[in-house]
Amino acid sequence: MKKFTIILFALLIGAGSLLAQEEKKKDKPVRAPFESGILIDNQTVIVPTKKTLEFVIEHRFGEIKDHKDLWGIYAASNIRLALNYSLLDNLMIGLGTTKDQKLQDFRAKYIVFEQTRENTIPVGVAFYGNMAIDGREKDVFGKDYKFSNRFSYYAALIISRKISYGISVQVAPTFSHINKVQKEYEHDKIGIAFSGRARISPQSSITLQWNQPLEIEGIYEHHEPALKPKANIGIGWEISTSTHVFQMFVSSGRALVPQYNMMHNTNDFFDGGIMFGFNITRLWSF
């Protein structure tokens, strides 16, 4: 299985490079299908141009319950601060730190190929992967503690399509893995992440996401898993300037490292499990 995955990615990357070389002269890539490399909780097919440093602030307030905590604004929040750097026009690496579970994450995103204006390449494809380290006290991990208990991983193959000037969508099959989980919980989860944006003015868009963990009985470790995670759904508003992107939204996933939403989200978007959140990105070119 591992070999097959490696071969698949190698083929995709190779095919992408060939296609890009052949088509570059004839047909240019579409203009920004998304405004930023992040859309609510999902990665997009965007990588800022080479030698760009990106600072990311992600913030999720507490659940919207009642006015006593100002609909979650005063409640305990989750925050992630991160830096990404574009080594190439199609390759970005990054690291971040998150309040919940003191997660330290490392990530990379590679644009395999871009959708072109004349449709010679009808979709954009990017590969995204991360690895996170849970930084809490080792007592949390129980008996027989090993450092590798702290590790978790996420991979997504992002396929995007800019449908028109204002509308872009993407779908990403995802794979999540957490090394150490509670008894009766699953270690792996396959999911599918949908994202979209509809431009409503030259600078702003309505944004959407629906990240659905898939219940595939064939890959269950347990007869009946103790936790079947809920979809992480979000809807919001995005404003972009030349160097900043601001995203404000309501969503149902509290985690800021995606594998934890795909594997452990218990908030039901349609049953009050939502919270306010925002993302801010800032770019510097060198």
Add this chain to the structure above:
Amino acid sequence: MKKSSITLIAGFAFLMMSFGLPEGDKTPWEIPDEYKNMENPYKGDKGLDRIGKMLYAKNCKSCHGNKGEADGPRAKQIDVPMFDLSSEDFQAAYNDGEIYYMSIIGRDEMPNFESKIPDDEDRWAVVNYIRSLKK
């Protein structure tokens, strides 16, 4: 008492001087011939109108304002004097290549947009949009 009077006078003098400081850099743009002689390959391309408007809104509007009248929300924080892009004076004084240079290459507080607007077609779309601001 004497000391406080001197301080007061010095403070007043400084205040008066600050009103008399030159109001930013008014030196003319030094535009290389390469840009002065540049032809706009997308002149009159209506297909770029929406792109030019979008890029202007994203990159230029905060200083230059909605209509290019140098009245954007950040305009007051800019030290150097800004052109009224919609004025006859500006529109007549510079050709498309010169506007391209000033908009994309920039100088001082007018930032360089080469990495933010990497595609040449998009850069000319901005020039075309600036042309469309003419009153």
